[in-house]
Amino acid sequence: RTCQCGRGGTLIERIIGRVEDYVVTPDGRFIGRLDHLFKDTANVLMGQIKQDHVNEVRIRIVRDAHYTAKDEAIIRKEARARLGNEIIIRFEYVDDIPRTKEGKFRFVISHVEKSGLEHTVIRDIRGHRTQEVLIAADGSEISWTALNIHDDTFMHVRQFQFFQETPGQAVLRIVPAEGFGKDDADRIHRNLGCKLDSQLDFTIELVEAIPLSARGKAIYVDQRIQQEKNFL
Structure with missing residues (x-):
């Protein structure tokens, strides 16, 4: 496609930076930058955190032949330290974790609604x-x-x-x-x-x-x- 300015050369349509979701915890916190959960486990080929419900996350892992229950325990401990005790942590072992159509790898994918993340409106304060x-x-x-x-x-x-x-x-x-x-x-x-x-x-x-x-x-x-x- 030719640029409207009429000049030749490579046309850059858009620049896509880091795309990352937050995990939303049951107590209302937004937790990001969770890729370090896998830093102490050499036997993890790929790892990703997926959230479909506010009270549960799935840690998806592509493991190598040397992966053991000890590796899972290390990851679970790190996840619990960051996400708290109220959220359910499940492990899902898969053969591959697909990248986005732009070729990016997403460490966290959350489908939990994050209304109020950018602009929080406090309408009232109630005890619970x-x-x-x-x-x-x-x-x-x-x-x-x-x-x-x-x-x-x-x-x-x-x-x-x-x-x-x-x-x-x-x-x-x-x-x-x-x-x-x-x-x-x-x-x-x-x-x-x-x-x-x-x-x-x-x-x-x-x-x-x-x-x-x-x-x-x-x-x-x-x-x-x-x-x-x-x-x-």
């Missing part, structure tokens, strides 16, 4: 105490942090949320990931039951999606009892 506690049958409060389990309890769970309208009873809404089955439900009942110590009974309800808050954050406890009292 009612999203932090469940109410036991005797009226006492059960802190969400006491239930925040980081082992394999939610291994095949994409999203989850406690919904409560009655003291001592709740529904644990779950968006299942691939592979979720009866063993997963039994494990969740067993592990959370130990934490709750008969203070609260819950049933599991499988759902297709759990809405985020108006600010795009995950709501782990949707507790309506104190909310109703606040309006009385």
Whole structure:
């Protein structure tokens, strides 16, 4: 194509610089420059972080023949240090990670909406105490942090949320990931039951999606009892 100025030579249509996404954490942080997660693992040929949901990331890895569980543990530790304890970290091993059509390699790809990243508008400030506690049958409060389990309890769970309208009873809404089955439900009942110590009974309800808050954050406890009292 000829330039409008009429001069000959190479025509540069556009210059594409570094294209990188941020990982959005459940507590609302935007984390970038995560390529260093792979710097201490010589057995990783290619690595990429992909995010489709605000409470989960997938670390995609092309590994060489010497890659072991030790390499995965190193990467998981680095990712946990940067992303925090609330986000689920999964590993996906692939044969190749494609580049963009411009030939660029993207270390982070996030499909989570980032509204408010460039210009944040604060419309109001609200407390979130009612999203932090469940109410036991005797009226006492059960802190969400006491239930925040980081082992394999939610291994095949994409999203989850406690919904409560009655003291001592709740529904644990779950968006299942691939592979979720009866063993997963039994494990969740067993592990959370130990934490709750008969203070609260819950049933599991499988759902297709759990809405985020108006600010795009995950709501782990949707507790309506104190909310109703606040309006009385």
